[in-house]
Amino acid sequence: IACLFHSKYKSSWSSTYTKIGKSCEIHYGSGSIYGYFSQDNVEVGDLVVKDQVFVEATQEGSLTFVLAKFDGILGLGFQEISVGNAVPVWYNMVEQKIVNEEVFSFWLNRDQNAEEGGEIVFGGVDPKHFKGKHTYVPVTQKGYWQFEMGDFLIKNISTGFCEGGCTAIVDSGTSLLAGPTTIVTEINHAIGAEGKVSMECKEVVSQYGDLIWELLIAGVQPNKVCTQLGLCFLNGTRHVSGNIETVVEKENKEGISAMCTACEMTVVWIQHQLKQKKTKDKVLNYVNQLCESLPSPMGESVIDCNSLSNMPNVTFTIGSKAFTLSPEQYILKTGEGIATVCLSGFIALDVPPPRGPLWILGDVFMGVYHTVFDYGNLQLGFAEAA
Known part of the structure; x- marks a missing residue:
């Protein structure tokens, strides 16, 4: 659907097009695309990048691309994360010596009423x-x-x-x-x-808050507190949770793992409050309030x-x-x-x-x-x- 609402590239209209045809897919933070590799000259401002490999998108499976005002995505990351190890446009600008310096810079205008939304300079700084x-x-x-x-x-x-x-x-x-x-x-x-209330978070604070406080006061290493409480289990050398999840409560997640994650967050919060030398009651009350401010995924x-x-x-x-x-x-x-x-x-x-x-x-x-x-x-x- 997205292709119906945006400008499209037509290789048959280009005398410098070279067919590659290898299929690929790219997954972004919101949305994904499917297509195939092609090669052509790419014009950026008054610069012409020759023989640039790019992806012709044939399917864009997200409402994001339907609503977007842009027609394509120009990646400026390093080649190390380039799909298909394709050489990025910026690399070719440098290699073909069409920029003065090996630098590009961004200015984004936050004034919504301004005519100019921002500026990217390839080869220098404004x-x-x-x-x-x-x-x-x-x-x-x-x-x-x-x-x-x-x-x-x-x-x-x-x-x-x-x-x-x-x-x-x-x-x-x-x-x-x-x-x-x-x-x-x-x-x-x-x-x-306004955030997402986590029952596991509140449960950890009410049932284990005092114990977490005492263990930290006693000098137990923060990364070992939840293991000692039996809320996290060691799997080799790491905790089962491995990290603090985006949201404590996740579907298809075992309850013990959710409790472990909630415990790890509670330890971080209490440890930080301890440094400010606040009383236990004030700290536990504050941490309980934080449970209500957990962001939605x-x-x-x-x-x-x-x-x-x-x-x-x-x-x-x-x-x-x-x-x-x-x-x-x-x-x-x-x-x-x-x-x-x-x-x-x-x-x-x-x-x-x-x-x-x-x-x-x-x-x-x-x-x-x-x-x-x-x-x-x-x-x-x-x-x-x-």
Whole structure:
């Protein structure tokens, strides 16, 4: 159906087309496509990339593509994650020496009334669209544009979850900010977002909250608390749960695994509160409230638009520097007048070790901070957008 509503490529109209014909499929965060490989020259702005291999989509199995205003997807990740090991457009731009520098950069305009929605520069940086100097961090793994992120703060108070570092990727193809359920739950609670009540979470707090508190006070390692309580079992050298799931309660998941996941989250929350030297009653009451703020799976949380002035700033630590987002920047508004709806810019995403915990800094972040993708030096740069 999506093909009926969008512009289409016709190889028969091209004198530079070369048939490949190998079939493939690509799965995205929302939706998937099926098609086959072809080769042709690709024009990007005033640049012509010769002999570019690409996918002709013949089937797009998602409502996302039906409603989308775009006709195609231009991947800018590394070849390491390219489907069929196809050479990305950007690689060919560099190889064919049609760009001045091995750098591309993004400016996303957050002014919905502006004529220009943003700008991507291939081969350089536009000085009109950022203030000051960029803070650079090295790419830690080629695939996505991945780097090491430091602590995450709510209202200038550490959440403690990324004190030892978290993996993060910056991705213009992700609309929102995706982070570990444990942290997104705390954000939801702080901004008054309506979440999903988890019975397992409340059960763990009521039945085991005191014991978790005592074990942590006694110096038991946080990653061993739930095992000692019998809520998690060791499978070789790792817990059965392996990671904190996006939502505690999942269909087709054994009850013991859900309890294990709930326990792991509770330990993180209590441990963080212990560092702030709060009383046990206050801590357990707070953790019980967090259970009610657990985000729905990949869902957007609704916010009261009138409460923006009371919401906290949130801060990402990148390259030892604070990158702060105000409520006006991380809350999305849709509609007008009495039909206005406010949505949290955060969604829950849990990736197990060794690749996780993982943050995805999408358009909500990139709209506030101009982003440089330095391919030549394998680094990322962030500066205040202008």
